[in-house]
Amino acid sequence: MNDFEQLYNIIQSRAQERPEGSGTVKELDGGVHTIGKKIVEEAAEVWMACEFESDEAACIEISQLIYHLQVMMVKKGLKPEDIYQHM
């Protein structure tokens, strides 16, 4: 289990170390357009899970949305502090 910043650090280290077989590396290599599509897809899955499925299913989809948002943050060079200042 990871919190927001732990997951961010894992994604950032994947970007730097580029281990073989990493889904994160593949997604980062797809670029902003590809990552953006994953965000939109996961956002829709969050909506559907919250409207029609269990709380657990909603939590799974929300965690996946956060992952893809963080992949975008790393791709853009944005750090958690850059986001926090707007919260």
Ligand SMILES: N=c1c2ncn([C@@H]3O[C@H](COP(=O)(O)OP(=O)(O)OP(=O)(O)O)[C@@H](O)[C@H]3O)c2ncn1[C@@H]1O[C@H](COP(=O)(O)O)[C@@H](O)[C@H]1O
């Ligand atoms: N938290 C996540 C995470 N959340 C979601 N995803 C990926 O995001 C996609 C969402 O799942 P879905 O079932 O909605 O996807 P799908 O549409 O069936 O999948 P695709 O066909 O699009 O791949 C899957 O491809 C998941 O692998 C994640 N992939 C990785 N992580 C964490 O990121 C870290 C690094 O992962 P790797 O880079 O793969 O080592 C690890 O600690 C993982 O726990």
